[in-house]
Amino acid sequence: MIINPADFGYIVPYLILVITGLLLVLAEAFYKGKDRTALVSLAVAGALAGAIASVVLYRQVAPGARVTLFGEMLFADRTGYILSALFCVATALTALISPAHQREHEWQLGEYYGLLLLSASGMVMLAHAANLVTIFLGIETMSIAIYVMCAMRRRSRRGNEAAMKYFLIGAFATGFLMYGMALLYGAAGTSNLLRMQSALAATSNPGLVIAGGFLLVVAFGFKIAAVPFHMWAPDAYEGAPTPVTAFMAAAVKAAAVAAMMRLFGLALGGDLLPYGRLGWASPFVVIAAITITLGNISAIRQDNVKRMLAYSSISHGGVLLVGICSLGLGAVSANGSLIYYLIAYTLSTLGAFAVVIYVGSRGNERTLVDDWSGLASKHGGAALAMTVCLLSFGGMPPTGGFFGKFYVFKSAMEVYDGQLLWLVVIGILNSAISIFYYLRIVTAMYFKEPTTPFTPTKSGGLIFVMALCPLLVLEMGIMPGFWLKLVGG
Amino acid sequence: MSDILFKVGYGHFLVLAAVLFLIGMGGVLVRRNALIILMSVELMLNAANMTLLTFARMWGDLSAHTFALIVIAVAAAEAAVGLAIVVAVFRGRRNVDVDKLTALRH
Amino acid sequence: MKAFILALLVAVGLPAIAFAQGSAAPQPGQPGPRPGTIVVQPGQPLPPNVRRLQPGDTPLAVPAKGGAQAPELLQPAKPEKFPHGDRVESKLDxxxxxxxxxxxxxxxxxxxxxxxxxxxxxxxxxxxxxxxxxxxxxxxxxxxxxxxxxxxxxxxxxxxxxxxxxxxxxxxxxxxxxxEDEPVAPTGRIGGVIGGLAIAYLVGRLVMILIKVRPPTGEAANLAPGPTSLGHDWGSVKAVGTDLFGPGLFPFEAISILLLVGVGGAIAIARPLHEDEPASTSGADNV
The missing domain is CATH 1.20.120.1200 (NADH-ubiquinone/plastoquinone oxidoreductase chain 6, subunit NuoJ)
Incomplete structure (x- = not known):
């Protein structure tokens, strides 16, 4: 038989998330009363247990080793475990910042936590995916749960509208994804990522590889909101409840990048496949350049903090694409740099959105930049946390964001013949531009007088996240070598 | 000409799937009703499935049948959630025209 | 303040404790294997997808760096003498x-x-x-x-x-x-025309590729598929079921999670707005 019982040991993080998610869905059915604290604790505990299990397994697996599981549907390696630890931590932090927002804005649906963990289980599946089937299934498990979470503020018209837009675009992208996968399967004759690379190199239908690669570029362009396919993102990010926005911007994007690392880095990349250079990589570098630039330029014009962060996250998606390109084009260090960048980006995003939740209150969401005037005089800690996260977004030195960009661009320089040099120049120029709009928020917080008194949303979990994320981001900036070694760079 | 008509090969099935995919894509891009868009997406997924099964036949590999089965299940789940969202939006504004979703424009 | 101190402790302590030993694993002087290689410890059985290189194996060609070779691989297959000549036809079967x-x-x-x-x-x-x-x-x-x-x-x-x-x-x-009030989006904009042309061009290219698809096994691919290795008819319930409960077992089980998400999510969104839920406040429409 193909299933080896020992395989279950390798997917303990996945099992923990699934079982906790099922318990939470069940608990909601039998739970009486308004107070959902027990559910939140269970969700946080489950996600943290998943993270701990990932770390334990990370140490079990030798660097560079790959153990295939379940008839080659999944594999266990260090990259997968560090990514699943990241997803679990992001889920736990999202669960911590959610109850305050739910209480304040009155959308206490218990299903939320169950779906959050089940969505995370899809992400963990993506981190370990070794087959087109598991990549497809992981992306769908993650996405369908997020569509629902977007629509969970059921009385809010904007929430429903955001969910509808996100859903229709996501379903459209699924069509492209599936068709692209079908063409790749046709070229390779296998859906296994590990065998696909050599099968594609020997294929008798190179046209199918190119067509399939293009379709996958479109599909993942939608998923991570790269620029010609980004129109849904600002609306969805603004309309969704803020904790869900944080989860979408941080974890969902990271999971999509994890899937791309497997697909473009492993199956479609590397030395064996000359199509990589002219097949999917050429549209990808162009999309990356446009995404970084237009994301930044659009962010400058925004007055709404959530929309500004949405455009900034689009621009960061462009930098991630640069990393994916260099990974597929054979830069050895790109794997570690991408993971480092993902960790820094995820933590900064969660921190920034936690502050957005903190600042808003019922009936006054305070999402405009002007609403943030004078935050520092009354709530210095929140302003400081936001500043650190924004500096990390902008790639300023003592933060993780700086080293993230540095490592990603350094890997891009490693690509043969300096082919991506122009992309690095564009990326660095845009980093400088982005400082401008991040500093707009910082100036408003520190150098303007408050217009109306702040009535922040207070909760222990929220403040914990607001403190933890900037601290971790700073730590990543102060000891980058230690963190880079963790992620195998 | 008679070759194209009577010698049906893998290319025929694949082009049929591509045309189906194109029609679905056109439906998503052109139509404004959320339900029709959802149906067009289903057409796209079916086109992908047909491609998958043609290649499965070509390679003599049954694992693609499992893949196709999973795609059908995913399409069902997606349709359920999509229709729920459509109902939720309809409850708020009494129509499901995607061009009229304008609360989020700035 | 308590939350802040806790965060400080976690931020500094946890990663250090969690990864300190794990990160030390790659020994200096012993570079890890290059990505893509599968490491098998001596004495361990081989993973199912790996086999040792046999004497008769064709080594995979590694193209020269620089992509000098790449463009020619992208050339469309040369048109043959008669159309559809590259499709293998079995007249007997x-x-x-x-x-x-x-x-x-x-x-x-x-x-x-x-x-x-x-x-x-x-x-x-x-x-x-x-x-x-x-x-x-x-x-x-x-x-x-x-x-x-x-x-x-x-x-x-x-x-x-x-x-x-x-x-x-x-x-x-x-x-x-x-x-429906207005079934089709107002068209006639330049963008729509350009987009349509671009899509038509891409689809034309795709169809050209698809027409030329060559079966990997030549003539044999056009024959009716034989029974599977277990003797079931190809594509039958038995054959698909064997695959589904063999290598396809993990996705088959995982799809139940997806269906649960779909069902639970649909109920959560579409059920009627209850009385026990708080009424819409001025802030509900704000974000």
Whole structure:
């Protein structure tokens, strides 16, 4: 038989998330009363247990080793475990910042936590995916749960509208994804990522590889909101409840990048496949350049903090694409740099959105930049946390964001013949531009007088996240070598 | 000409799937009703499935049948959630025209 | 303040404790294997997808760096003397890909049903008519699957798609019970025309690629597929089931999670707004 019982040991993080998610869905059915604290604790505990299990397994697996599981549907390696630890931590932090927002804005649906963990289980599946089937299934498990979470503020018209837009675009992208996968399967004759690379190199239908690669570029362009396919993102990010926005911007994007690392880095990349250079990589570098630039330029014009962060996250998606390109084009260090960048980006995003939740209150969401005037005089800690996260977004030195960009661009320089040099120049120029709009928020917080008194949303979990994320981001900036070694760079 | 008509090969099935995919894509891009868009997406997924099964036949590999089965299940789940969202939006504004979703424009 | 101190402790302590030993694992002087290699400890059995290199194996060609070779690999296959010459046809066999005239005519009939139904979906104003077109399309698709020896999938297509998903659509159409005002987006903008042309060009290229697809095994691929290694008919319920509960077991089980998310999520969104939920406040529409 193909299933080896020992395989279950390798997917303990996945099992923990699934079982906790099922318990939470069940608990909601039998739970009486308004107070959902027990559910939140269970969700946080489950996600943290998943993270701990990932770390334990990370140490079990030798660097560079790959153990295939379940008839080659999944594999266990260090990259997968560090990514699943990241997803679990992001889920736990999202669960911590959610109850305050739910209480304040009155959308206490218990299903939320169950779906959050089940969505995370899809992400963990993506981190370990070794087959087109598991990549497809992981992306769908993650996405369908997020569509629902977007629509969970059921009385809010904007929430429903955001969910509808996100859903229709996501379903459209699924069509492209599936068709692209079908063409790749046709070229390779296998859906296994590990065998696909050599099968594609020997294929008798190179046209199918190119067509399939293009379709996958479109599909993942939608998923991570790269620029010609980004129109849904600002609306969805603004309309969704803020904790869900944080989860979408941080974890969902990271999971999509994890899937791309497997697909473009492993199956479609590397030395064996000359199509990589002219097949999917050429549209990808162009999309990356446009995404970084237009994301930044659009962010400058925004007055709404959530929309500004949405455009900034689009621009960061462009930098991630640069990393994916260099990974597929054979830069050895790109794997570690991408993971480092993902960790820094995820933590900064969660921190920034936690502050957005903190600042808003019922009936006054305070999402405009002007609403943030004078935050520092009354709530210095929140302003400081936001500043650190924004500096990390902008790639300023003592933060993780700086080293993230540095490592990603350094890997891009490693690509043969300096082919991506122009992309690095564009990326660095845009980093400088982005400082401008991040500093707009910082100036408003520190150098303007408050217009109306702040009535922040207070909760222990929220403040914990607001403190933890900037601290971790700073730590990543102060000891980058230690963190880079963790992620195998 | 008679070759194209009577010698049906893998290319025929694949082009049929591509045309189906194109029609679905056109439906998503052109139509404004959320339900029709959802149906067009289903057409796209079916086109992908047909491609998958043609290649499965070509390679003599049954694992693609499992893949196709999973795609059908995913399409069902997606349709359920999509229709729920459509109902939720309809409850708020009494129509499901995607061009009229304008609360989020700035 | 307590939360802050806790955060400080976690930020500093946790990563250090968690990873300190793990990160030390790659020994200096012993560089890890390059990505893509599978490391098997001596004494451990080989993973199922790996086999040791045999003497007769063809080594994989590694192209020269610089991509000098790449452009020529991208050249479309040279046109052959007669059209469709690259498609292998087996004139003797009528059981495989339909080479006989009646089967070919059936293919065209079902293809017409598929395409006609699909066109019906995207052109009808009446939603019920669109759903019916969809059902017709699925009927054609199901028959096409049968021609591809996907018997089980053909039945599933009818049962699940036409039987279940379309009924769901009909339900929702009935609930909404509202004709469409403006079925098609206003067109005529330059962007639409350019986009349409670009899509037409790309689809043309795609069709050219698809027409030229060559079966990997040559002549043999056109024959009717033989039984699977366990002796089941190819594409039958037994054969697909064996695959589904063998290598496909993990995704098969994982899909139950996805379906649960779908069911639970649909209930969470679409159930009526209860009395016990707080009434809409001024802030509810704010974000």
């Amino acid at each position: 009528s059981k495989g890909i339909p080479a006989s005239k009646p089967l070919a005519l059936l293919f065209w009939a079902f293809a017409a049903a598929t395409i006609g139904g699909a066109l019906f979906v995207v052109t009808r104003r009446n939603l019920i008519a669109a759903v019916m077109g969809m059902v017709g399309s699925f009927l054609g698709i199901s028959a096409i699957y049968m021609m591809l020896y996907a018997h089980f999938l053909s039945v599933v297509q009818m049962l699940v798609y036409a039987g279940a998903i379309m009924v769901l659509f009909v339900f929702v159409v009935m609930i909404l019970n509202r004709p």
